Amino acid sequence: MVDEREIGKRVKEGIIGMIRGSGEITQTAVSTVADTVQTTLKQGGETGAAAAELGVGAVKGAIDAVGDVGGQAAETAADTVEKAVDSAGKVGASVGNAAKGAVIGTVRGSSEVGVEALGAVGSTSRTAVTEASAIGADLTTAAVGAVEGAIEVAKETGLNVEEAAAAAATGAIEAAGEVGSAAAIRVRRSVEGTIQGVKVVANTAVGKED
Numbered sequence: 001m002v003d004e005r006e007i008g009k010r011v012k013e014g015i016i017g018m019i020r021g022s023g024e025i026t027q028t029a030v031s032t033v034a035d036t037v038q039t040t041l042k043q044g045g046e047t048g049a050a051a052a053e054l055g056v057g058a059v060k061g062a063i064d065a066v067g068d069v070g071g072q073a074a075e076t077a078a079d080t081v082e083k084a085v086d087s088a089g090k091v092g093a094s095v096g097n098a099a100k101g102a103v104i105g106t107v108r109g110s111s112e113v114g115v116e117a118l119g120a121v122g123s124t125s126r127t128a129v130t131e132a133s134a135i136g137a138d139l140t141t142a143a144v145g146a147v148e149g150a151i152e153v154a155k156e157t158g159l160n161v162e163e164a165a166a167a168a169a170t171g172a173i174e175a176a177g178e179v180g181s182a183a184a185i186r187v188r189r190s191v192e193g194t195i196q197g198v199k200v201v202a203n204t205a206v207g208k209e210d
Contacts, residue, residue: 004053004057004060005057006057007040007057007058007061008057008058008060008064009061010040010043011036011037011040011057011061011062011065011102012064012065012068014036014039015033015036015061015062015065015098016065018032030100030101030149031101031104033062033098033100033101033102033104034101034102034104034149035105036062036101037059037101037102037104037105037106037109038104038105038108038109039109040058040109041055041058041105041106041109041110042109055106055109055110055120055123056127058102058105058106058109058124059099059102059103059106059124059127059128059131060127060131062099062101062102063095063098063099063102063128063131063132063134063135063137064135065098066094066098066135066137067131067134067135067136067137093141095128095132095137095141095142095145096141096142096145098128098142098145099125099128099129099132099141099142099143099149100145100146100148100152101149102124102128102149103124103125103128103145103146103168104149104152104153104156106120106121107120107121107124107154107157107164108153108156117157117159118159118163118167119167121150121167121171122167122170122171124171125143125146125147125169125170125171125172125175126172126174126175127171127175128142128143128145128146128175129142129146129171129172129175129176129179130175130178133175133176133179133183139172139175139176139179139183139186139187140186140187140189140190140191142172143169143172143173143187143190143191144190144191146168146171146172147169147172147195147200148195148196149168150165150167150168151165151195151196151198152196161198162198162199162200162201165195165198165200166200166201166202166203168191169191169192169201170202170203170204172187172191173187173188173191173204173206173207174204174206175187176206176207177206177207181207184206184207187207188206188207188208
């Protein structure tokens with residue numbers, strides 16, 4: 001039995017070397033994150049709700065890795081304002097790409113062990129935003145990355161694309177709502193509308209402006 005913390009540790013160890021090598025998770029590395037999460041979930045071999053929990057652990061591990069490396073980069077780059085800003089930008093982009101890869105990998109891995117896929121999308125997206133908040137990264141980047149990941153993996157696996165996007169957006173907005181109303185409004189603005197040609201409508205009243 002592999003628990004959530006163990007799965008997070010495995011995912012973190014699987015991608016942290018890649019981040020250290022380049023200083024960030026680039027767009028091209030999204031598939032590596034997705035593959036790492038998918039493989040780790042398969043190795044867990046759990047079914048049902050247990051596998052969805054492992055997906056949450058996987059997202060935590062991916063973003064935790066970004067936080068660790070990003071924090072070190074910020075410390076070493078703090079000699080100039082420009083370098084510090086550049087480092088913060090890399091962390092933000094990396095969180096978005098980590099969220100995207102983690103959602104893709106979780107749905108792939110979850111569908112293979114019979115988890116209700118839309119539930120997995122919602123929980124991983126929620127966790128991505130919560131973890132981004134924990135490391136001080138931009139919540140909107142994590143939210144958009146999660147929605148993009150949901151759209152891509154839905155097209156790939158035959159899920160309803162609008163429903164997958166809505167599940168990711170809803171999870172992200174609700175997580176932001178736990179940070180504060182201003183955060184929820186910002187995240188809602190960032191994920192509702194058209195993303196990758198898909199009209200995204202969240203199924204929550206959180207973050208709605210009067």
